[in-house]
Every structure is written in C-alpha cells, then in structure tokens.
Amino acid sequence: MFRAAALTALAAAVLMPFATLAADREDGGLAPDFEGQVAYFGNYTGKTSVTADLRRREQTPCPYPDQRCYQQVVGGGVKVVLSFDGEHVTGFYYSVGGFEGPNGLREGTLIGRRTSVGCELYEADGTMWQATTCGSKGFQGQIVSVRGIPKQSEVTFSTVGMFVRDTGWITRLGEEEARRDRRINWLTQRLDGAGTPESRFRAAIELDSFSRHFRGIDMGRVSEPTQSGKPRKNREWYLDSSYTRPDGSTGNVRGVIFNDRIRCIQWDDEGCGPIHPPADFPKPRLDDDGGWLSRSPAPIVPSDTRPAPKPRGTGERY
Known part of the structure; x- marks a missing residue:
C-alpha cells in the first residue's frame, strides 16, 4: 500500500504550481478556460487633450469650437496586471517612471472580456483598452476614449508578460x-x-x-x-x-x-487495526510572484524597505 x-x-x-503550463503555448495564447493572473511591463506613448475649463477659457481663449485644448504628448513605463476567468477579465494598470505628462496614465482599473482577436477592456469613464495581443507573452494595443468625456486619449501601449500565475x-x-x-x-x-x-x-x-x-x-x-x-x-x-x-x-x-x-x-503484514481518520487534503501553496501581482509599481521601483522573502519552512508536511 x-x-x-x-x-x-x-x-x-x-x-506544483501550474504557471508554466499557461506559457507553454508557442504563440503565447491562453487556454479558453484559463483562470489566473498575468503581469505585464512595457511602455505607452501618444497624445491626450482635455476640455478647457471656464476659468482658463477667460485667461487663454481656446481656438477650437469644441473647447478641446491643452493637447499633450504623453508616454512612459506602465505595469499592467490582468486577472482572467475564462473570457472575463479584470485588472489594473500603474504608470511607472518616464514622462507621463499631466494627462498621461497614472493608475486605474480595467474590466472587460477576451475576444477572438485579443481583449476589450474598459475604465470607469468609458475609455477602452483595445488589445490585439492579450496572452502570456504580451499585452499590446491602443487606448481610445469614448466621445463626450473631458479627457480624450490616442495612446498605444506595448508590454511583455513578466509573470504568469495559473490558479485554475x-x-x-x-x-x-x-x-x-x-x-x-x-x-x-x-x-x-x-x-x-x-x-x-x-x-x-x-x-x-x-x-x-x-x-x-x-x-x-x-x-x-x-x-x-x-x-x-x-x-x-x-x-x-x-x-x-x-x-x-x-x-x-x-x-x-x-x-x-x-x-x-x-x-499486508501490518497489524489488524481500526479504520483510521482520513489524511488531510493538502492545501495549495502559491509560488512567489516577487511583487509583480501587487497593486503597486513593485518590483519595478527598487525599495530598500521591502522585507526580504521568508524562507520556506523545512518542517512542513506538504
């Protein structure tokens, strides 16, 4: 026995964590029923414009009929973490380093779904992240604002997958x-x-x-x-x-x-004994993400105050 x-x-x-299984596909695609998280890092670049407020219109009149002024070039690094549950996707982004401009990306949440060609994700104000690549190896596409909101964006982003955690x-x-x-x-x-x-x-x-x-x-x-x-x-x-x-x-x-x-x-040759209680069902233990899945710029931004990882115990049963 x-x-x-x-x-x-x-x-x-x-x-054993199954993170590698999700990344084994050569095209970097995720299985249709994939359940887990992917952390990406890369950059974004483009331009944004905002509607001039009344006070600034009086000081510096906006020459455009729609009052959409203050166009700026934006860009910089960006960390994105997406959580997949089949076709449903949620996540967040966090701008790190570089030049982001007053109207560039800072941080925000995303929600949407996977499509046959990538992902369609939305921010709370309706801004859409339209990704043509949305898998284990990368997350790439463009950010397009819905008409009518004060801030309009024409931004492209390109990131690579840095960490995959399959929790299915x-x-x-x-x-x-x-x-x-x-x-x-x-x-x-x-x-x-x-x-x-x-x-x-x-x-x-x-x-x-x-x-x-x-x-x-x-x-x-x-x-x-x-x-x-x-x-x-x-x-x-x-x-x-x-x-x-x-x-x-x-x-x-x-x-x-x-x-x-x-x-x-x-x-076999053991003594005859009573029926024993069942063995404990082992509890899963996740691998260390190194800070990639945290809602922060870590591990992109070094920090001397970040605690050292705890060593694995040697007396654990599983």
Whole structure:
C-alpha cells in the first residue's frame, strides 16, 4: 500500500504550481478556460487633450469650437496586471517612471472580456483598452476614449508578460476535495448501515485507504472478497482481497468480521487495526510572484524597505 514517502512525493507533484503550463503555448495564447493572473511591463506613448475649463477659457481663449485644448504628448513605463476567468477579465494598470505628462496614465482599473482577436477592456469613464495581443507573452494595443468625456486619449501601449500565475488548478483541487468528502461520508454511512459483510468490507477498505493516501485507493484494483472461516454468531471470521499496487506488485488486505460487522482491517503484514481518520487534503501553496501581482509599481521601483522573502519552512508536511 502507499507509504509516507510516497504520500509526500505525490502530494508535491500534485501541488506544483501550474504557471508554466499557461506559457507553454508557442504563440503565447491562453487556454479558453484559463483562470489566473498575468503581469505585464512595457511602455505607452501618444497624445491626450482635455476640455478647457471656464476659468482658463477667460485667461487663454481656446481656438477650437469644441473647447478641446491643452493637447499633450504623453508616454512612459506602465505595469499592467490582468486577472482572467475564462473570457472575463479584470485588472489594473500603474504608470511607472518616464514622462507621463499631466494627462498621461497614472493608475486605474480595467474590466472587460477576451475576444477572438485579443481583449476589450474598459475604465470607469468609458475609455477602452483595445488589445490585439492579450496572452502570456504580451499585452499590446491602443487606448481610445469614448466621445463626450473631458479627457480624450490616442495612446498605444506595448508590454511583455513578466509573470504568469495559473490558479485554475486550485479550483480543481477544491472540487476534488469536495468530491472526496462526499465519498467519505457515503462510505461511512455504508459501513454502519444495512448491507452484506462483503459490501461493508469493501467500504472499509476504501475508507481506510484515505488514511494512507489523501486520494485513497482505486477500488478497481481490489479483487472481490473471499471468505475464510465459517460465519458464526459471536465468533470471528475473515474476508480477504488482493489489490494491485501502483508499481504493479500485489498486496493483500484482510477484514476481521464479528457478528457481520468489521472488527478491524489488516494491510499486508501490518497489524489488524481500526479504520483510521482520513489524511488531510493538502492545501495549495502559491509560488512567489516577487511583487509583480501587487497593486503597486513593485518590483519595478527598487525599495530598500521591502522585507526580504521568508524562507520556506523545512518542517512542513506538504
């Protein structure tokens, strides 16, 4: 059966972050059901204009009928973090360094969706970020303002993907844990409810296997039980099954039956014991993003006050 070393190794393999999977596609595209975050860094450049307010009109009359004056060239660095949930996208941007101009980008939030050619994201005032590239390797396009708002932008942006975090595997693990809990509850009821000793024995095997590995045993690898000894009231008798280990070898499991109930379970040469509580389902641990996903210019802007990363504990089980 499964041992502690195998448990640790398998748990580590299961819980390994899947960030690399999202970036493995050569074109940098994200899977249609991708769930996670991508941090980008690059630059923007273009021009903006704003409507002249009444006080400034009196001081310096605007020569244009629509009163749209004070056009400025803007540009600089920009960090963008997008969170994907299938076709739905939310995120934020943060201007860092360079020349941004009084009407350049500073910081803001984005919300929108993925399209067949990229992403369409919007700010609260209606300004649209129309991206023709929206994947793990880059986020590129133009910023276009909706007509009628005071600030009008004609800006292009070009960024590259700096960090990818795929969190879809966390959702899948949560769903697996919920299925496991339902299965354990069902087996517990089967063990204590009506049924034959053989059905209780198989329920006991599967239930106890969850204490040996958090995913339990595939009951398709366990043979139907055979009887040893004659069933008698107030006398012990036995049910035996064989099972196939992951390495292909064969093991044996025995159930001691007393008055049609499971008294104890014996795996291979171990002692016969009670059904043990299930092993804890391992909790996912995210990889360090180095500050890329934070709502700040980090890690672009150096900071002497930033705390050093904490070392991983050596005594953690998973």
